[in-house]
Structure formats: C-alpha cells, structure tokens
Amino acid sequence: MAWDVFSVIGTIAFAISGALVAMEEEYDLFGVYILGIVTAFGGGAIRNLLIGLPVSTLWSQEMMFQIALAAITIFFLMPHHLIKHWNRWGNLTDAIGLSAFAIQGAMHAVHLELPLAATIVAAVLTGAGGGIVRDLLAGRRPIVLRHEIYGVWAACAGLLIGLEIFRGDFFLYSLFIVITVLRIFSYTRSWSLPIRKLQYSK
C-alpha cells in the first residue's frame, strides 16, 4: 500500500520532469506528452526487456497512465510563477520516485532469481532509465551520466537487495528512506563523483 503511494508520487514526478525538459527545449504539446510518458514508464519497460519480464505488463497499469497524463496536462497549463517553485518540490518527489522504483526494480530481479549484476542493472534502469531516454529524446547528454549522483544510489539499492543479507519490510522501508535522503542531499549539497579528465596534446 505504502509502495503504491510512493509509485504514484514517483510517476507524477518523473512525468513532470519529462514535460519540463520538453518545454525547456521548446518541443510542442505532442513532444511534451511523449517525453512525460517516456520518462515515467521508459525505465520500467527497458528493465522488463533486460530481465526477461514481458514488456506488455506495461499495459496493466492503466491508472498510472491516466495519472501521468493528468499531471502533464496540469503542469503544461500551470501559471508561470508556480512552475518556478517546482524545482524544490520536483527534487523531493523525484528522489521518492528514484528510491521507490530502484527498490521495486531490484525486487523484480530477485524474484526471478537473477544474479547480482542483473539486480543492480534492474535497480538502475527502473530508477534512472526513464531519465536517460528523456535526455536522449531532448538531444541532451544524459545528466545522470555526467555529474549528478543519482543512478549510483539506485545501484546501491540494487546491490543491498541483491546480496540478500537483509530482508523483510522493515529493511525495505529503511532502505527507501536512506536512499531518498541521500539523493536529496546529493542535490542540495552538490555532491559529485570523481571525474577523470583527459588532456590530449592535440
């Protein structure tokens, strides 16, 4: 039940992040809907492909589609001074989505008894895959791969779940809170991973 609430929050946050990127790129209304939908559902679809679940399970979540479409529509019509405040709310809700989806993605892989590598990839794709496809469709280099600590927290969730040292609801809820908080801190405190620059003497 709680996970359903997290999923709804995450779906709305992801759909709006896609719509926002499309609007920043001055895509038309069709592009805004497509980027919103792709960001919300693309990560789960690619995960299903890679771990061997039928991709068509996508269509069983029709209510989620309607929620995403409604969120995109409201956001597109929202007055300008409210959009400016989205940044703060967007970051919080996006972190909830990242954390909830990463955990759910990893659990899918565990239920299929796939090896650890698959559990980590499933967590990363479910949490961050939609955002990567969003950036590609917007003609941007995916921000997740460049400097924000985002996908790494999904990978950590996948690792801890895949190791199967801890189990049970208490563990999963704790992990959810820790990942959400770490992601918010990564953003507010501008944490970053090491970058190795290459100097060519060209």
Next chain:
Amino acid sequence: MAWDVFSVIGTIAFAISGALVAMEEEYDLFGVYILGIVTAFGGGAIRNLLIGLPVSTLWSQEMMFQIALAAITIFFLMPHHLIKHWNRWGNLTDAIGLSAFAIQGAMHAVHLELPLAATIVAAVLTGAGGGIVRDLLAGRRPIVLRHEIYGVWAACAGLLIGLEIFRGDFFLYSLFIVITVLRIFSYTRSWSLPIRKLQYSK
C-alpha cells in the same frame, strides 16, 4: 491488397527519408543504408516489443527489405536535380506511410485485446517511431516532437480504432484517407501545436 500497396509506398518513403537525413549529415554509404533501414523498420520493431509481439516477425518481410534496399540504392545514385524534386513526392508518400502504418499498428494492438493506451502507443510508434530513431542516430532532436504535426495524427488513428465505435473496411479506408490528407495539410499549411516557452530569470 490495397494495404499491401500502401505499405510498399510507405516503406519506400520511410527508407528514402532515412537515406536523405544520412546524406544531409554527410554519413557514408553504410550510414545511409542503416538510417534508411532503421527508419523503414524501426517503428514496427519497437511496437512489437512494447505490445508483446515477437520482434522476429520482422524477418518474415524479406521482400520489403529488398524493396527498401533498392529504394535506398536508387536514391543514393539519383542525379542532383531529381533529388531536389523529392521534397514534394516525399511528403505525399510519407503521409501515406504514416497513415497506413499507424492504422496497421493500432489493429495489431486491437487484435491482442490490449487497452486503449496500448492501441494509441502502437499507432504512434508504427507511424512515427522509425523517424524518431532516425533523428537520434543522425544526432538531431526528433522533429516529430518539436514542431511538425505528425505523430498526433497517428495518435488520432489509434484512438479512433481503439475505441472500437466504428469497424470494418469502409471505416479503415476512410480513416486512411482522412489521416493522409490531414498530414499533407499539416505540412503544406505549416500547422503547428501549441508550444509553452519557459522564461527563466537566469
């Protein structure tokens, strides 16, 4: 039978549009063939993935492959003054392809008894998915998402077919003509969808 003719026209139009984009980007002969093939067959492949049809049905259309390869080859060798005229013919044949593929894609989803959302997505992907992948491989932001009214007509076809209010050959042929004409008008009259610009006070 008529649908087969529309499919052949559409496949040729899509293959040439891919080859043309590759030539505009100064890709080599290999890139020209790859972009042509991807534009002609990529949308159907992604649709199959998402609605749960085996992607390998792709390989049962070997004659279509040969037609596409022949079209790309002829176009690559075509004298320059003929290519300049392609724009007009290209727009007409591309509209036929969009319309025919969108309708066929939606029918696949209806036959699988998938929900309305899947029917719309199947129509959009079959009609416009190849062009999106073409633009990504050319390093362009997909034109369908930016300012041309193109995918929306595919979505309309998917919606009308998915609602299953109307059925039968007469409905499908009428829909085919209407979608084709609307797409051609969108182009010749430069129709566009609303764009919401964001002004940041950065």
Next chain:
Amino acid sequence: MAWDVFSVIGTIAFAISGALVAMEEEYDLFGVYILGIVTAFGGGAIRNLLIGLPVSTLWSQEMMFQIALAAITIFFLMPHHLIKHWNRWGNLTDAIGLSAFAIQGAMHAVHLELPLAATIVAAVLTGAGGGIVRDLLAGRRPIVLRHEIYGVWAACAGLLIGLEIFRGDFFLYSLFIVITVLRIFSYTRSWSLPIRKLQYSK
C-alpha cells in the same frame, strides 16, 4: 576455446572504448562504468532482441561482467602516459572484438534458421551495436555511420556466413583473421566509403 579468448579480448576492448569516450566527455565515474558496460554488452542485447533470443541470457555471462568492470576500473586509474599508448592497442583489440562478435552474432542467426537479412543484421549489431549506443549516450553522432569502415566488415562476415557456401572451423577462423586484418587496415590506411553530399541552394 579460441573464441572464448577472442570474446574476452573484445569485451575488454569494447568496455575500455566506452570508458574512454565517457572520460573524453568528462562524464563522472558512474557514467564511465555505464558507458563501458553498455559498449561491451549492448550490441549483443539488441541482437538478442531482434533475432528472438531471450535477452536475459545476458545474465549468464557473469564472469564477462566482472572482467569488464575490472578493465574499466584499471583504465580509469591508469597513469596518463599509459593511456596515450592505448590508441594503438585499442585499435588492435577492438578489431579482434568486432570480428569475433560479428561472427558469433551471425552464427546465432544461422542456428535459428533465420533468413540472410537477419544474419547480416545480427552480425552488424553484435559487432557494432554497442559502439552506436555508446556514441548516442555520449551525445555524439555514431562514428560507425559516418566515416570509419567498421560495420561494413561485420556485414560482410554476416553475408558470408548467412550464404552458407562455406562452413566449418577452418572457414570461421580464416574469416576471423581476414575481417580483423581488413578492419585494422581500414583504420591505419584511413580507408573510407563513398559519401554523397547534398548541396542545397538555401
């Protein structure tokens, strides 16, 4: 046995080429790992999708994952003067990977008794698909489609295997050597395919 060795060499070369592109684009450590993994395993995953093999067979090669992760880690930490020498070794090992993966990809399609077109596509995707996804994730136009003779050699391997005129280990080893050498020559002698430029009188 020999093919296992070629596969290991190719996997290392592809993983490092992904890591190198990510470092050139100043992606962070997470991006370096993702691009490395995608380059090494992405082509095979897309090939499995398109020829109808379960994509989840990916997860049975856990040792290959560990080898790729180790190669990426070592390369990320490597002193600068050693990276400069990578170009020469990178070209050789990458050619081995291209050749071995193209042949293995084509053999998969032949075992599934797919038509010639599928065999060629399987060879190209297995050999060059990972590099295409790598370039897209790096925000680059795929180099394979632009001016390097690379994918064409994979297509030739697919064609010769798909025609099934020659068979047996001796043929496959000879083909492997020929494709590897042709790819190395393409690079060292800057061979290129014809490009048709379009002059618009805009």
